[in-house]
Amino acid sequence: MSATPQLPPVAKLEQKTIVDMVARGKRMDDRGPESYRPIVIQSGVIEKANGSVHVSLGKSKVLVGVKVEVGEPFPDTPDEGVLTVNAELVPLASPMFEPGPPGEQAIELARVVDRGIRESKAIDVKSLVIQRGKKVQVVYVDVYVLDHDGNLIDAAAMAALGALVNAKVGKFEVKADEVVVKPGRHALPLNNYPVSVTVAKVGKTLLVDPSLEEEQVMSARLTVTTDKNGAICAMQKGGLSGFTVEELKRIVGLAVEKAVENRAKILAAAKG
Amino acid sequence: MWEKLPETKPPELIDSKGFRADGRRLDQLRPIKLEVGILDKADGSAYVEQGKNKIMCAVYGPREAHPKHIALPDRAVIRCRYHMAPFSVDERKSPAPSRREMELSKVIRESLEPVVLADLYPRTTIDLFVEVLQSDGGSRCAGITGASLALADAGIPMTELVAACAVGKVQGQLALDLSDSEDKYGEADLPVAFVPNANLVTLLQMDGSLTTEEFEKGLGMALEACRTIHGLQREALKKKYHEMKDVVEEKEESEVVA
Amino acid sequence: MVLVAEVKQVVAPGELVAEGDHIVGDNVYRVGNQIFSASVGIVEADGNRVLVVPLKGGYIPMVGDMVAGRIVDVGLSGWSVDILAPYPAMLPASETPGPRGARRRDLSETFDVGDMVLAQVLAFDRTRDPLLTTKGPGLGKVSTGRVVEISAAKIPRLIGRKGSMIGMLKRETGCQITVGRNGVAMVWGKSPEGERVAVEAIYMVEREAHKRGLTDRVREMIVKAGVVGEVARD
Numbered sequence: 111m112s113a114t115p116q117l118p119p120v121a122k123l124e125q126k127t128i129v130d131m132v133a134r135g136k137r138m139d140d141r142g143p144e145s146y147r148p149i150v151i152q153s154g155v156i157e158k159a160n161g162s163v164h165v166s167l168g169k170s171k172v173l174v175g176v177k178v179e180v181g182e183p184f185p186d187t188p189d190e191g192v193l194t195v196n197a198e199l200v201p202l203a204s205p206m207f208e209p210g211p212p213g214e215q216a217i218e219l220a221r222v223v224d225r226g227i228r229e230s231k232a233i234d235v236k237s238l239v240i241q242r243g244k245k246v247q248v249v250y251v252d253v254y255v256l257d258h259d260g261n262l263i264d265a266a267a268m269a270a271l272g273a274l275v276n277a278k279v280g281k282f283e284v285k286a287d288e289v290v291v292k293p294g295r296h297a298l299p300l301n302n303y304p305v306s307v308t309v310a311k312v313g314k315t316l317l318v319d320p321s322l323e324e325e326q327v328m329s330a331r332l333t334v335t336t337d338k339n340g341a342i343c344a345m346q347k348g349g350l351s352g353f354t355v356e357e358l359k360r361i362v363g364l365a366v367e368k369a370v371e372n373r374a375k376i377l378a379a380a381k382g
Numbered sequence: 383m384w385e386k387l388p389e390t391k392p393p394e395l396i397d398s399k400g401f402r403a404d405g406r407r408l409d410q411l412r413p414i415k416l417e418v419g420i421l422d423k424a425d426g427s428a429y430v431e432q433g434k435n436k437i438m439c440a441v442y443g444p445r446e447a448h449p450k451h452i453a454l455p456d457r458a459v460i461r462c463r464y465h466m467a468p469f470s471v472d473e474r475k476s477p478a479p480s481r482r483e484m485e486l487s488k489v490i491r492e493s494l495e496p497v498v499l500a501d502l503y504p505r506t507t508i509d510l511f512v513e514v515l516q517s518d519g520g521s522r523c524a525g526i527t528g529a530s531l532a533l534a535d536a537g538i539p540m541t542e543l544v545a546a547c548a549v550g551k552v553q554g555q556l557a558l559d560l561s562d563s564e565d566k567y568g569e570a571d572l573p574v575a576f577v578p579n580a581n582l583v584t585l586l587q588m589d590g591s592l593t594t595e596e597f598e599k600g601l602g603m604a605l606e607a608c609r610t611i612h613g614l615q616r617e618a619l620k621k622k623y624h625e626m627k628d629v630v631e632e633k634e635e636s637e638v639v640a
Numbered sequence: 641m642v643l644v645a646e647v648k649q650v651v652a653p654g655e656l657v658a659e660g661d662h663i664v665g666d667n668v669y670r671v672g673n674q675i676f677s678a679s680v681g682i683v684e685a686d687g688n689r690v691l692v693v694p695l696k697g698g699y700i701p702m703v704g705d706m707v708a709g710r711i712v713d714v715g716l717s718g719w720s721v722d723i724l725a726p727y728p729a730m731l732p733a734s735e736t737p738g739p740r741g742a743r744r745r746d747l748s749e750t751f752d753v754g755d756m757v758l759a760q761v762l763a764f765d766r767t768r769d770p771l772l773t774t775k776g777p778g779l780g781k782v783s784t785g786r787v788v789e790i791s792a793a794k795i796p797r798l799i800g801r802k803g804s805m806i807g808m809l810k811r812e813t814g815c816q817i818t819v820g821r822n823g824v825a826m827v828w829g830k831s832p833e834g835e836r837v838a839v840e841a842i843y844m845v846e847r848e849a850h851k852r853g854l855t856d857r858v859r860e861m862i863v864k865a866g867v868v869g870e871v872a873r874d
Contacts, residue, residue: 117753117754119710119712119722120754121710121754121755121756121787122752122754122755122756123755123756123782123783123784123785123786123787124786124787125754127786127832130832131832155436155515156436156467156469156470156515156516157434157516158434158469158470158471158472158516158517158518159469159516162469169422169423171421173467173515175467175468175469175470176469177468177469177474179473179474196468196477198467198477200465200511200513201442201463201509201511202421202424202427202438202439202440202442202511202513203421203423203424204423205423205442205445209463209465211478212477250468250469250474252467252468252469252474252477254467254513254515256421256438256513257421257422257423257424258423259422259423425696425698426696443698443726444698444726445698445726446726446727446728455767456766497653499669499678502700503700503726504766504767505727505766506726506727534652534653534679534680535680535696536696536697537679537680537694537695537696537697537698537791537793538697539653539667539678539679539694540653540654540678540679541653541654541669541676541678542653542654542676543652543653543654577654578654579654579671579676615652616652616655619652619680620650620651620652620680623650623680623695623850624650
């Protein structure tokens with residue numbers, strides 16, 4: 111059951127300051143309304159994973175590990191491998207996160223990241239089949255949030271894409287009815303590179319890459335995921351208010367533009 | 383098992399010259415890296431690398447007890463969660479807490495309880511989180527080493543830091559700081575945590591088979607290693623605050639981009 | 641009576657600080673003849689007293705402290721206040737100015753959820769949550785300005801010896817700054833830009849509290865930002 115969240119622990123005075131300053135084009139960290147915070151990408155940080163990337167987006171930190179294992183395909187898609195995305199908002203990342211099974215925030219995060227990868231057909235799932243209908247490669251994308259200072263979706267999606275690009279897998283073969291992994295370092299079959307861009311509305315101003323304090327005063331946010339051709343493959347609106355049609359069009363334009371920049375950054379860093 | 387090994391033969395753990403699979407001698411620790419205060423939101427944090435172990439530790443507290451009924455009237459409640467990331471081990475692990483993680487959460491908490499001056503903060507909680515990002519044997523010990531640093535980084539008063547290390551028996555010989563395969567194919571594992579001033583062992587577990595002589599000798603090896611790690615912990619805590627302004631700023635940069 | 645560590649030396653928990661008859665101050669503890677540090681901090685000696693000034697630490701209320709807090713709930717006879725301590729604070733209606741304090745019927749008109757108040761800690765001990773009062777000069781609701789949260793352990797540094805640091809900040813930025821003992825400072829100035837520089841300066845003090853020459857470097861930063869303080873600058 112989803113419930114209206116508690117009020118953020120911010121004084122009304124500070125909320126007013128942020129909104130007033132944003133209205134004058136000034137963000138608390140001196141960024142322009144359309145700028146991302148500094149992005150630092152480290153790849154291959156977890157050797158036991160097939161692929162891994164750690165992204166620092168300002169002070170937010172997200173680590174994604176990709177593991178590829180053998181499993182069974184879904185009954186209705188016997189000729190496709192399996193992609194599964196999971197997110198953990200571990201309690202050490204924020205005083206607001208509690209231990210326990212993923213809550214709605216973690217689940218939404220995982221599903222939005224998943225949608226971007228799945229709908230853009232980033233992974234060629236048909237190439238993941240080992241034995242049609244019986245054995246396929248299962249790609250686990252595990253998102254681990256380590257520090258929450260806002261815009262976890264973009265940081266997670268960036269790290270997930272990076273980890274997929276960074277991933278190295280052996281060669282799977284069937285020998286005497288058993289699956290054998292021959293050692294090797296092959297990339298995953300990737301055809302597309304989805305990038306998500308999140309924009310928040312504070313007062314009447316649209317802000318790209320909201321920080322935590324901006325998220326605490328925003329009225330709504332929209333995440334737009336675009337693929338390498340600029341086509342939209344996923345969208346997600348969040349927050350207690352809404353957007354006008356003009357705002358939506360502006361956000362989509364911003365998303366396409368910013369995705370190009372960020373895509374280049376991730377691809378360069380992830381190859382590792 | 384979906385992976386078929388050519389023959390299920392354990393790897394050679396100690397060669398004829400007495401070197402272990404990773405090139406170490408029997409009494410040698412794996413390389414250890416300790417960094418304090420790397421997380422922004424946590425009250426205190428530390429990152430530990432020991433061999434291939436990569437562990438993030440963080441502390442929130444003392445803070446209001448939620449739910450209220452768990453609070454104790456005369457001291458802080460210490461809570462501890464040891465958790466492994468799904469990608470931290472060879473075969474992907476489900477993120478749901480396992481029985482092993484619950485046991486380790488308890489023994490880690492109990493290894494640190496003796497040093498925390500919890501009486502100073504009645505009716506509050508001190509929450510400790512040990513997140514294993516990559517595991518390669520001895521993660522509970524490395525977790526205790528990191529959790530001590532995170533507590534100190536949070537400014538929570540403690541009598542001293544707790545250092546931990548495991549000793550084991552591999553191919554009949556006592557070996558310090560077992561790696562994952564040495565633990566898997568070895569004959570005994572003995573994790574130990576130690577506080578030097580008070581001269582107390584605060585974590586002690588064992589599984590496998592050891593004679594009483596082997597136990598005493600092994601314990602001695604582990605305590606020696608704990609003393610070494612203790613020195614590294616102190617250095618890591620003070621490194622942040624020393625007067626070497628340029629070194630501090632340079633180091634902070636390399637930590638971010640490295 | 642021997643000081644084993646040097647004054648101003650950085651020590652870690654468990655390090656030997658002194659031996660002998662010293663009086664045990666904050667963040668140290670005695671075992672027999674020896675005194676050890678309980679925190680990461682800097683050794684100080686105050687006459688016969690040995691203590692460690694911690695580099696980090698949360699706020700534990702003390703009776704008499706002036707604190708800045710945020711109203712989180714309006715109840716029937718008072719307000720719950722977040723003072724960034726591990727204990728929720730209570731401000732009873734009877735502890736606000738006036739013949740009988742705020743009228744019960746319209747408590748939220750006096751202070752509403754999200755408002756900032758300056759208050760004094762009236763009572764606190766191990767068995768009960770802190771009790772606050774806004775009866776007193778300068779206390780009550782804060783209607784304008786910026787809220788700055790820093791580590792409570794750094795407040796003495798922010799104030800400075802005999803108020804030297806906070807005095808310099810107020811002069812150079814032209815802002816009014818009230819520092820709560822709980823790590824929350826309220827800043828208000830004639831211009832948002834002036835307030836912004838003052839906020840930056842406060843964060844700078846928090847970051848570099850342990851380094852020497854801080855007052856000068858902070859002053860330099862403020863002057864470089866081009867804010868006109870109390871005295872006009874060419």
